[in-house]
Amino acid sequence: MKKILFVGSMYDQKIGVLKEAKKMRLFVALMGNDYPSWGSKYIDLYIKSNNYDSSDALEILDNLNLKFDGVVTFWDRDVELTSKIAEHFDLPGCPVKAATIMRNKYLTRKVISKYKIPNIPYKLITDLSTLNSAIKKIGYPAIIKPVSASSSKGIFKINSEKDIDEVKEKIIKTITPEKDKMFLYNKGKFIFEQFITGQEYSVESVIQNGNINIIGITEKITNNQFEEVQHTHPAPIDKNNEKRIKETVKKVLKAIGADNCTTHTEIKLTKEGPRIVEVNGRMGGDYINTDLVPLARGINIVRATLQVSLNESIRDAISPKFNKGASVRFIIPSHAGTIKSWKIDKELFKKKEFVKIHKDKKVGEKILFPPNAFHDTRAGYLIAKNSTAEKAKKNAQEFVDKYVRIDMYDKKSNC
Ligand SMILES: Nc1ncnc2c1ncn2[C@@H]1O[C@H](COP(=O)(O)OP(=O)(O)OP(=O)(O)O)[C@@H](O)[C@H]1O
Ligand SMILES: [Mg+2]
Structure with a gap:
């Protein structure tokens, strides 16, 4: 039985990759900060490690006395660590x-x-006070984002001069490792680029x-x-x-x-x-x-x-x-608040183009919008399939609009 090491914490979206590893009859070890509550079904060995510190992670593996056949990650923040592990143990990577x-x-x-591939104007920002000079060089509209974040965390658009102070303030308040450990990577470094x-x-x-x-x-x-x-x-x-x-x-x-x-x-x-x-x-x-x-x-x-x-x-x-074609549509309430009810019309389940609907957030759970939180706007998702992608795209949109309704405790709302 081949042994594979998964690097990175696991959350519900990733169950599919663990299921595939089990279908391939692999011995699955997971190395990460957290062990998922549902993990025992798919994970043969859990290795607790602080993946934010690569030397710590390598030391743990060195002491493990277990030979892996491969190492892999499905998690952006561990891409570099996974490469380092592959290099250290001479595995493909x-x-x-x-x-x-x-x-x-x-x-x-x-x-x-450097390779003369068409690019857009950009500038590295390590001190927010230099933002104005970057704007002079690049102009509006522009985007400022952390150089090493993911999941659309900390992306701000600057449309004109009047946005600058507000964006700076939001960055100072929200792009901190205390708010999200993701911002530890290349802390304080942003890229300012043409929109x-x-x-x-x-x-x-x-x-x-x-x-x-x-x-x-x-x-x-x-x-x-x-x-x-x-x-x-x-x-x-x-x-x-x-x-x-x-x-x-x-x-x-x-x-x-x-x-x-x-x-x-x-x-x-x-x-x-x-x-x-x-x-x-x-x-x-x-x-x-x-x-x-x-x-x-x-x-x-x-x-x-x-x-x-x-x-x-x-x-x-x-x-x-x-x-053929397939499409996923995320179910996003119109504003932040607490979910009061989920209503799914039974007609949805009769549609042959319907594949699945999943609730990420239950009644009583909160939906938060950026910059108060990032990637917390989704209540769930719906997947549709059809003979072509255009049709599947239309199906997914229509199904969410017609058959799914979320009411919120705060203000008037639905999806
Ligand atoms: N220069 C740009 N011009 C226009 N839109 C941009 C630009 N940079 C980012 N965006 C928009 O913001 C989104 C998120 O940006 P980016 O992909 O760089 O961040 P991320 O956090 O790594 O995203 P992901 O959600 O893929 O992990 C992009 O998919 C794109 O829609
Ligand atoms: Mg992206």
């Missing part, structure tokens, strides 16, 4: 240098420019021994808080733009030196062509790979990711079996 670049939005932009307009997409790639396999493009819809509202796979997009996006992603992954890992690249299609938003050195979350890609094309990126870490062939896992 992404080169540490590439992992460091992908965990740092500033280093990623530098590499894109790019155009449809946003994400691109899944599985890289093994230098071969970059671009698996597919997913369309992404975000809200005013830059949080994802819907993903649809495969993205409804014309062949020419599909080709341009795939070529850009391939060039960027090559420039970064990413290898033996799965990547999730976010990209906007602007009037001037595709422009990178960020490159993540791990598989995309938000049910794209656990649900949408398998439903739409029968491709199993979760399995391929595990196989890469074990140096096994990924050919079957990444080959499409059919060509």
Whole structure:
């Protein structure tokens, strides 16, 4: 039985990857800060470690006296640590240098420019008092975000001069490790960059021994808080733009030196062509790979990711079996507050396009909006499938609008 080490804490969204590891009959060890309450079903060995400190984590593994066949993470903040573990134990993994670049939005932009891939104007901010000079160079509208955060935490748009003081104040108040340990990484470092307009997409790639396999493009819809509202796979997009996006992603992954890992690249299609938003050195979350890609094309990126870490062939896992569409729509109440009731019309369950609905938050639980909290706006999600992605996208939107209603205790509301 092969032994695999998962690095990073586990939460409900990740159950799908553990299930896949069990289907592959792997011995699963999990190394992280927390043990999930439901873990015993999937986890054979739990190794408690402070993953914010890589030397601590390596020491624990050294003392463990257990040989792993592979190490993997599905968790952005542990991408660098996972590479370090792979290098330390001579296991397949992404080169540490590439992992460091992908965990740092500033280093990623530098590499894109160095390799003359179309980029956007950007500037590193290490002192908020220098923001005004960055604005002079880059102009409005612009985005300021931490260089190493994820899950859309701490993303602020600056539309004009009048926003500057307010944004600075919000950053000082909310982007602190006390509020979220995520902000420990490259603490106090932000990237200020031009705001790019155009449809946003994400691109899944599985890289093994230098071969970059671009698996597919997913369309992404975000809200005013830059949080994802819907993903649809495969993205409804014309062949020419599909080709341009795939070529850009391939060039960027090559420039970064990413290898033996799965990547999730976010990209906007602007009037001037595709422009990178960020490159993540791990598989995309938000049910794209656990649900949408398998439903739409029968491709199993979760399995391929595990196989890469074990140096096994990924050919079957990444080959499409059919060509349909699937979409996930997040259920987001119109404002913050406490959930009073969830109402789901039974008609929903009769629809053949309906796949599943899940409540992340129950009655009595709170919904918080940025900047008071990040990634806490979702009450749940709904997945739909159909013969094409366009149809599945429409189904997911309609099903949430028509059949799902959330009432809140505070003010008037529904979804
Ligand atoms: N320069 C930009 N121009 C326009 N939109 C941007 C820009 N930078 C970020 N965004 C928007 O904000 C979202 C979040 O930004 P980004 O992906 O860099 O942060 P993240 O916290 O790493 O995200 P994730 O949720 O993928 O972990 C992007 O998906 C995009 O919609
Ligand atoms: Mg992102």
